[in-house]
Amino acid sequence: ETGVTQSPTHLIKTRGQQVTLRCSSQSGHNTVSWYQQALGQGPQFIFQYYREEENGRGNFPPRFSGLQFPNYSSELNVNALELDDSALYLCASSTNRNTEAFFGQGTRLTVV
């Protein structure tokens, strides 16, 4: 088991709503990356946070936003939810962006 914890484990939301997912990084890790894993697909990079600053973004619209806190935990916020946002959202933490990233167990988001 990694030291990365995500909450909640499962979540059901209605189209158009907003959602906040949380990630507690492993002790000593200052970098957090978020990935979206659709059913039957590999994870897709959403963005990375390094020392509370966004440090790169994948091909996701601005309604996907994030935060990193002074304790290096992180939030992923998604506004105006769409059905296609249904996926497993994974958080990965690392000591910096160039070292091994450890993934949490993910949050399963279902948009109905």
Add this chain to the structure above:
Amino acid sequence: QQQVKQSPQSLIVQKGGISIINCAYENTAFDYFPWYQQFPGKGPALLIAIRPDVSEKKEGRFTISFNKSAKQFSLHIMDSQPGDSATYFCAASKGGSNYKLTFGKGTLLTVNP
């Protein structure tokens, strides 16, 4: 545009057999190629990784073979065990790091006892 293509989609192997999963990439700037193992209900876990300065890397029963000219790399699992049954993802990134990993679509491996 799928930058990392993985095959097969699923694989069934008998216990003790060799499991082989292949990946091909398009972006020649990629210089870090990890393989991840994912069990149901869990996040991916790094299994083994290779950089293009070597053609093969072995860790226990797991071996990565890398062909830079063909832009292909593969995972070999020797003496496959039922506990190896999982989904395997190849990935690639630039800058020799775990930053902004591009994943394949995954291979569901089933090892029959």
